[in-house]
Amino acid sequence: MHHLDPKTRTAADLALDCYKHCHGMATTHCLAVGGAHAERGHLTLMLACAEICRTTAHLLLMDSIHGRHMARECVEVCKACAADCERLDGMEPCVAACRACAKACAALV
Amino acid sequence: MHHLDPKTRTAADLALDCYKHCHGMATTHCLAVGGAHAERGHLTLMLACAEICRTTAHLLLMDSIHGRHMARECVEVCKACAADCERLDGMEPCVAACRACAKACAALV
Amino acid sequence: MHHLDPKTRTAADLALDCYKHCHGMATTHCLAVGGAHAERGHLTLMLACAEICRTTAHLLLMDSIHGRHMARECVEVCKACAADCERLDGMEPCVAACRACAKACAALV
Amino acid sequence: MHHLDPKTRTAADLALDCYKHCHGMATTHCLAVGGAHAERGHLTLMLACAEICRTTAHLLLMDSIHGRHMARECVEVCKACAADCERLDGMEPCVAACRACAKACAALV
Numbered sequence: 001m002h003h004l005d006p007k008t009r010t011a012a013d014l015a016l017d018c019y020k021h022c023h024g025m026a027t028t029h030c031l032a033v034g035g036a037h038a039e040r041g042h043l044t045l046m047l048a049c050a051e052i053c054r055t056t057a058h059l060l061l062m063d064s065i066h067g068r069h070m071a072r073e074c075v076e077v078c079k080a081c082a083a084d085c086e087r088l089d090g091m092e093p094c095v096a097a098c099r100a101c102a103k104a105c106a107a108l109v
Numbered sequence: 110m111h112h113l114d115p116k117t118r119t120a121a122d123l124a125l126d127c128y129k130h131c132h133g134m135a136t137t138h139c140l141a142v143g144g145a146h147a148e149r150g151h152l153t154l155m156l157a158c159a160e161i162c163r164t165t166a167h168l169l170l171m172d173s174i175h176g177r178h179m180a181r182e183c184v185e186v187c188k189a190c191a192a193d194c195e196r197l198d199g200m201e202p203c204v205a206a207c208r209a210c211a212k213a214c215a216a217l218v
Numbered sequence: 219m220h221h222l223d224p225k226t227r228t229a230a231d232l233a234l235d236c237y238k239h240c241h242g243m244a245t246t247h248c249l250a251v252g253g254a255h256a257e258r259g260h261l262t263l264m265l266a267c268a269e270i271c272r273t274t275a276h277l278l279l280m281d282s283i284h285g286r287h288m289a290r291e292c293v294e295v296c297k298a299c300a301a302d303c304e305r306l307d308g309m310e311p312c313v314a315a316c317r318a319c320a321k322a323c324a325a326l327v
Numbered sequence: 328m329h330h331l332d333p334k335t336r337t338a339a340d341l342a343l344d345c346y347k348h349c350h351g352m353a354t355t356h357c358l359a360v361g362g363a364h365a366e367r368g369h370l371t372l373m374l375a376c377a378e379i380c381r382t383t384a385h386l387l388l389m390d391s392i393h394g395r396h397m398a399r400e401c402v403e404v405c406k407a408c409a410a411d412c413e414r415l416d417g418m419e420p421c422v423a424a425c426r427a428c429a430k431a432c433a434a435l436v
Binding site for chain 3: 048052062073
């Protein structure tokens, strides 16, 4: 979005990208594979990460001061989600998206 | 909300109530119980129902004409979710919330 | 929701109630009245508060540990929104909903 | 997302792009410019379009059958929003995003 400074725009884009990976993989790959991928702790962490990323992007796109507060939570949940996904097969795209989002959000805090 | 006509207000309230039941039970009860409760088809239907209910309420609360269009989709997904939940143990609160929401949304279409 | 401890359930209910007031009043009352009610700073604060409340409830309903992190942001934005609404006519229901939500979320942090 | 067929993936991507434009421009450009840009009918249409696009993407990313039902509503609100934005200055990026999303969603219905 042209109206935002470059760091905020990048963080909003990467937060939406992370939302797409976490939400998409949780509800397709993880539930289809089952076992450890569909265990409650893992799945709720992925869905929590997806929701926090989506809302962080929403606040950043509004150019709201509260976007920076959300960015702080976003860094935390993305790091936790990346670590949890790393234990499991086929989650590399999710790990990469979480790490990229955490880095861009950390630059705003 | 005082600014809405009674039928719209009721539909918004019941859509949020249905969202709470579907989203809450999917991510706690269903994932904890496992088996048929955590099967991909069931879980994604519950999450789809939760999301459509939440968005229907969002549009109705804005008093947007598009709230009535969303209400049409809400009726459909709530009926499908109620039928799917009825097959499984312990889902009675979810079935009741879906039916109540479908009825209130149908009154707007 | 029966699966949550009472403090978490109360916070989720009051966060959704605050979402309903902030989102509903911003998009009907405030935009209809215009003037200071529709000024960018006020309106984006109300929409930011609505979104953060909605997401806090979403995380709390999942019984996610990240719900408590969101509750911390929720307290902050609800206090800011209550103070800003207090300056303007006819916003009493919004002020009350923000204060009740802030109190319930503060009890979780 | 690698797990979706190309038409669904394109529609999800363009729905999120349209959400970014409508939500971002409504809460920054339109509220800052004021006048006809901040008039209640225009602003609520942009916010309704943003929300429906965001939810359509959410359902499509889950590979849910209800994504196609949402796509039908998405086409309708995107066309209405494009037409309304065309009347106003500086809304070209929003018009283009709405048209592209409507086209991609229409291909799914």
